[in-house]
Amino acid sequence: MSTATPTDWHTRPAPATAEEWIARAAEVSAVLATDAAARDRAGVTPHAEIQLLKDSGLVTLLGPVEHGGAGQDWTTAYRVVREVAKADGSIGQLLGYHYLWNWAARLVGTREQWEHVEAEAARNQWFFGGAVNPRDQDVVVTEDGDDLVFTGRKTFSTGSKVSDVTVLEGVFEGTDQHVFAIVPSDSAGLTFHDDWDNIGQRLTESGGVTLDGVRTPWSSAAGFVDKTFQPRVYNTLNVPTIQLVFVNFYLGVAAGALETAATYTRTKSRSWLHGGYDRATDEPYVIDIYGDLTAKLWAAQALADAVAAEGQRLHDDPDAVTPEARGAFEVRVAAVKARATDVALEIGNKIFEVTGARATATAEGLDRFWRNVRTHTLHDPVAYKRREVGRWVLDGELPEPTWYS
Template sequence: MSTTTPTDWNLRPAPRTAEEWIARAGAVAAVLATDAAARDRAGAAPHAEVRLLKDSGLVTLLGPAEHGGGGQNWITAYHVVREIAKADGSIGQLLGYHYLWNWAARLVGTREQWEHVEAEAARNRWFFGGAVNPRDKDVVVTEDGDDLVFTGRKTFSTGSRVSDVTVLEGVLDGTDRHVFAIVPSDSEGLTFHDDWDNIGQRLTESGSVTLDGVRTPWSSAAGYVDREFRPRVYNTLNVPTIQLVFVNFYLGIAAGALETAAAYTRTRTRPWLHGGHDRAVDEPYVVDTYGDLTAKLWAVEALADAVAVEGQHLHDDPDAVTEQTRGDFEVRVAAVKARATDVALEVTSRIFEVTGARSTTTAEGLDRFWRNIRTHTLHDPVAYKRREVGRWVLEGELPEPTWYS
């Protein structure tokens, strides 16, 4: 991968406003786009790509400004994720997950815990990974004096080998209480397995991980005071927040697919020999398809932006979040997740109708957009998102906070 050096990024003025941060993301995306298809085929661990995110400062976007962070909010973060995903869906996912795991200390932890984590993360430009696959209930947490010991296995651990710190999750032995803790990714007993071999999102380092007696102090257990968890409704905002991350890298991938396809159509697609047109861009079905797909994408982008603003109101005043406001927000997230899934799948599959047979070569790599969307949209069934919306409309029913709602 060809990236600019840390010195090059340091010579540029540091972004200060949301618009400047989004522009910085666009500059990073331009670097990623130069060899995105080749890197997708190679499937190598994205060490250089994560270094680019660090050098450009994007990893500190949500961090406190007084400690070197960007001091931005989730509205900006979602736009940044979308911008990066236009060029590389895998890196967009990695960055979006990083933002969530960085913010997880604030979602779940005490003020003392999250202030410490956010300061250290911003100062050191930590990149976060997470071994928090909720469908795997085989990580047990035991007590050993003032330490907690995590033992078990997770099927997925996004970020794994390219992360500096990893969020762990397990169930405290003999209870139904979940424990979250942030540990260095090179902790003794933490073994990442190089077994992520899926058709899409190939550079997300989402393979399995073994936890063989990973130790961390009790004091690092997020939200626990004197070994008792102090719950807040805000704790449950992790799911709609990460689902909105999903939405935005889906939309970024779809936008990248459209932009890439349009460039191909303008320069390389041939008009149909019986259509009576000299240029592919004059073919009525080509013009109609691009107009149709763009209109659909713009519509769901507008909804995503509106929902992001609604979510930011909750993040701005965590102690005021109620079951009602949390539930209403989750319904809105469910609605945009359903639409983003459908539109992104349509865009990334239909671009071939307007690029032509020659665009399907491996070298072009246009299939990566569809493979990336198809792979991640299977994370949880979209029908259940529509169900949340339908039950809310018909009965005023709020989604029960779970690992997926």
């Protein structure tokens, strides 16, 4: 990674407002941008990049102020993810997932549990990973005295080797009851594999994980009191919350693609020899495409910010979240997820039309933007997001909570 890491974050006053934290994220993004293409090609585990997030204070953005966190809310966190993803989609995803898993204790756990987790996470600058791929139903949880034992395998475990703690998910043996627990990432029996070899999001450490009798105290089972789960509607807000993480790092990648392409067009692109213009920046077709893509990106960003504000109102009063409010929010999230997917894919593709043939050189790395968005947008089919919106428009039907809605 670049050695241009700022050295004055620890001597400057910490950011105090949302705007200042977004500016700090922009500083982090500028550091990541210096060698983003080279790091993408190398595919090295991003230990230095995660340390950069810790040194900058972004890791504890959502943490309680009294324990060293920034005390910011989700509207700021989403903007921070977007800024970081401009330079590096992988690191933007890692940070966004970290925020969700850090917040998961509050979503699912008891007050005593989440207050403890958030305090420890802020004080120790924990970076969270998660072995919670919902399509894998092969992690079984058994009881052994005062402990729970997790055994099985997950296909994906984002953040694995760069995490300090990992959120585990499994099903109690012989039941359909899921259980979540946070364990140290170096726990005995927890083995992360080097099998993440996809075309995009190469630095997310999203490979498989084996759980060979990973033990954790019963008291760490999120939301359980006397071994019985205490359900709340707020528990189900985990899906729309992380779907907005997806939205914002897609839009961040798209913004980074446009900015990088525009710099290339201004400094390296040649005008077409039959166009009659001396500069590529005077080509009317080039101007039109940049204008079109920018307008689409701005519209998607505005919708994303509006939906984030709607979600924050639910986070502000968790006990008041109703099934109807939760369902209405999910419809809005589905709509912006569909828009962000289409816009980011279009931008990642069309930037080559305004940069030219030489921009396809591996050294330029412009392909990483499309590869990153294309890879992650397959997480769940966007057609099903549009279906949620369409069902609501035609029948007033609100989506039921699932692992993907």
